[in-house]
Amino acid sequence: xxxxxxxxxxxxxxxxxxxxxxxxxxxxxxxxxxxxxxxxxxxxxxxxxxxxxxxxxxxxxxxxxxxxxxxxxxxxxxxxxxxxxxxxxxxxxxxxxxxxxxxxxxxxxxxxxxxxxxxxxxxxxxxxxxxxxxxxxxxxxxxxxxxxxxxxxxxxxxxxxxxxxxxxxxxxxxxxxxxxxxxxxxxxxxxxxxxxxxxxxxxxxxxxxxxxxxxxxxxxxxxxxxxxxxxxxxxxxxxxxxxxxxxxxxxxxxxxxxxxxxxxxxxxxxxxxxxxxxxxxxxxxxxxxxxxxxxxxxxxxxxxxxxxxxxxxxxxxxxxxxxxxxxxxxxxxxxxxxxxxxxxxxxxxxx
Amino acid sequence: xxxxxxxxxxxxxxxxxxxxxxxxxxxxxxxxxxxxxxxxxxxxxxxxxxxxxxxxxxxxxxxxxxxxxxxxxxxxxxxxxxxxxxxxxxxxxxxxxxxxxxxxxxxxxxxxxxxxxxxxxxxxxxxxxxxxxxxxxxxxxxxxxxxxxxxxxxxxxxxxxxxxxxxxxxxxxxxxxxxxxxxxxxxxxxxxxxxxxxxxxxxxxxxxxxxxxxxxxxxxxxxxxxxxxxxxxxxxxxxxxxxxxxxxxxxxxxxxxxxxx
Ligand SMILES: Nc1ncnc2c1ncn2[C@@H]1O[C@H](COP(=O)(O)OP(=O)(O)OP(=O)(O)O)[C@@H](O)[C@H]1O
Ligand SMILES: [Mg+2]
Numbered sequence: 001x002x003x004x005x006x007x008x009x010x011x012x013x014x015x016x017x018x019x020x021x022x023x024x025x026x027x028x029x030x031x032x033x034x035x036x037x038x039x040x041x042x043x044x045x046x047x048x049x050x051x052x053x054x055x056x057x058x059x060x061x062x063x064x065x066x067x068x069x070x071x072x073x074x075x076x077x078x079x080x081x082x083x084x085x086x087x088x089x090x091x092x093x094x095x096x097x098x099x100x101x102x103x104x105x106x107x108x109x110x111x112x113x114x115x116x117x118x119x120x121x122x123x124x125x126x127x128x129x130x131x132x133x134x135x136x137x138x139x140x141x142x143x144x145x146x147x148x149x150x151x152x153x154x155x156x157x158x159x160x161x162x163x164x165x166x167x168x169x170x171x172x173x174x175x176x177x178x179x180x181x182x183x184x185x186x187x188x189x190x191x192x193x194x195x196x197x198x199x200x201x202x203x204x205x206x207x208x209x210x211x212x213x214x215x216x217x218x219x220x221x222x223x224x225x226x227x228x229x230x231x232x233x234x235x236x237x238x239x240x241x242x243x244x245x246x247x248x249x250x251x252x253x254x255x256x257x258x259x260x261x262x263x264x265x266x267x268x269x270x271x272x273x274x275x276x277x278x279x280x281x282x283x284x285x286x287x288x289x290x291x292x293x294x295x296x297x298x299x300x301x302x303x304x305x306x307x308x309x310x311x312x313x314x315x316x317x318x319x320x321x322x323x324x325x326x327x328x329x330x331x332x333x334x335x336x337x338x339x340x341x342x343x344x345x346x347x348x349x350x351x
Numbered sequence: 352x353x354x355x356x357x358x359x360x361x362x363x364x365x366x367x368x369x370x371x372x373x374x375x376x377x378x379x380x381x382x383x384x385x386x387x388x389x390x391x392x393x394x395x396x397x398x399x400x401x402x403x404x405x406x407x408x409x410x411x412x413x414x415x416x417x418x419x420x421x422x423x424x425x426x427x428x429x430x431x432x433x434x435x436x437x438x439x440x441x442x443x444x445x446x447x448x449x450x451x452x453x454x455x456x457x458x459x460x461x462x463x464x465x466x467x468x469x470x471x472x473x474x475x476x477x478x479x480x481x482x483x484x485x486x487x488x489x490x491x492x493x494x495x496x497x498x499x500x501x502x503x504x505x506x507x508x509x510x511x512x513x514x515x516x517x518x519x520x521x522x523x524x525x526x527x528x529x530x531x532x533x534x535x536x537x538x539x540x541x542x543x544x545x546x547x548x549x550x551x552x553x554x555x556x557x558x559x560x561x562x563x564x565x566x567x568x569x570x571x572x573x574x575x576x577x578x579x580x581x582x583x584x585x586x587x588x589x590x591x592x593x594x595x596x597x598x599x600x601x602x603x604x605x606x607x608x609x610x611x612x
Contacts, residue, residue, distance in 0.1 A: 077485065
């Protein structure tokens with residue numbers, strides 16, 4: 001089973017600029033989590049901190065009992081072997097062709113024969129749809145192909161934690177859908193802990209078990225997907241629906257005057273860039289391709305969520321209950337119409 | 352990193368500290384197995400290919416200028432018989448390490464810095480670290496060692512080419528006597544002169560490699576940063592090398608007694 005990643009009170013700044021502060025969350029073992037956030041809120045910085053490439057000033061990142069923020073270089077290299085990381089631009093080695101790029105971790109860390117390496121590399125290349133491009137250099141392929149090759153390289157050592165920085169950017173909607181399926185299938189097969197950073201609402205709605213959002217130097221919330229998907233937090237609502245109306249502006253902060261002007265435009269009938277429908281709400285989660293094992297994470301998560309359900313907001317409770325089968329509702333002893341008053345705090349949930 | 356003290360020059364001190372740290376890391380890591388032989392050979396070959404021709408082209412006129420200058424000087428003070436020795440000493444002890452330094456820093460170091468810098472901004476270095484491979488072990492050590500090796504070889508080449516050039520100009524152009532030129536060699540020159548020259552070259556190669564790697568691994572944001580980093584690497588290396596040359600020469604002249612004194 002994948003490993004648990006515990007982040008506590010993490011703060012990162014570059015010089016005087018604080019990127020985010022006091023981020024506290026737990027990536028539950030073997031589950032898929034998605035982190036949303038407008039461009040420039042430090043999602044990539046967060047991922048890089050999780051693998052120890054950037055050192056946060058405060059807080060802890062605990063994996064298998066080791067605090068990555070303060071451990072020795074040697075220990076860090078040991079822990080990193082559990083990670084598979086897809087960088088935002090693929091980060092392939094420019095001097096090696098795709099085959100050698102994907103074979104690199106195998107050649108460095110295992111004593112596999114060239115034949116075995118070949119088998120694994122070709123298998124991964126087929127998985128991401130790059131058969132035939134083995135001998136191409138990274139400079140000779142499209143951005144989306146680089147991304148997929150980067151993913152293949154990240155997966156080649158069967159990592160226990162997979163971090164993906166915007167797997168969808170540079171990919172068309174169809175390939176993005178394939179990629180979402182790929183990640184879910186992967187989770188079903190190797191039960192790895194997965195964290196995906198993205199702005200893609202489709203991925204956020206259908207892929208994860210847990211969903212979080214960074215905004216204005218803080219973790220707005222993090223918890224079971226139903227919580228964020230049904231939230232009426234203005235930032236979340238604006239982001240999910242892709243509106244201009246709301247607290248998120250073109251630059252990070254939006255001032256009162258801009259907000260008022262936009263509201264006035266909207267009242268006068270000028271569209272704010274979104275479709276009229278509200279995409280919030282719990283939609284069915286993506287399932288592994290038929291024939292693959294059932295995702296253990298789903299069962300574990302269900303138990304975990306049901307044990308805290310009475311602490312969740314009302315809408316989230318309803319969403320969760322509605323997604324259960326009648327037998328499950330009976331087993332957990334919950335009913336779709338029972339509103340429980342919720343003491344849900346609006347900020348950074350630790351769930 | 353939280354509470355950085357600030358006083359004039361603190362930034363420079365911090366950078367120097369990090370540079371030295373990298374130097375120490377490289378020395379430590381160069382003993383770690385497996386040694387990256389392929390990378391080392393490739394890099395050596397690469398540095399040789401960018402430096403040999405310019406070095407040869409620079410060292411011929413350099414040798415000639417020294418020979419001509421010393422030739423007329425020694426004639427003026429009536430010491431023609433020492434022309435050979437003086438020019439050989441000047442070339443081996445000073446000119447050739449300096450020429451080597453200029454080319455290793457200017458051609459080799461700038462190439463190393465640009466290469467590492469572009470890898471850094473393409474996140475290749477980060478990716479390598481995340482894949483559990485130390486970029487210092489994998490990329491920096493072979494480059495620094497290659498710079499050192501090539502530097503020593505170049506120094507030898509500059510010495511030979513410079514001495515031959517000096518001989519040619521002195522004997523053919525200034526009608527010096529071949530016999531006197533050669534004979535005066537052994538009167539003033541000695542083996543340690545050659546050693547110090549090669550040791551200097553070795554140290555210059557090390558410094559050029561470390562500075563280039565340091566600037567390459569820490570470009571200040573974006574492709575423009577890589578250009579600046581290369582530029583700075585070359586300038587910093589020049590300054591350092593001339594300073595180190597001064598120190599080494601002083602030590603050598605104090606420690607090793609000149610021949611015949
Ligand atoms: N090495 C660095 N030095 C200084 N500032 C940095 C560095 N890396 C990132 N930043 C700053 O941190 C902030 C967050 O950057 P980051 O790349 O994490 O954004 P992001 O959320 O991933 O955005 P996007 O969705 O566009 O990828 C930006 O304001 C950026 O200027
Ligand atoms: Mg990013």
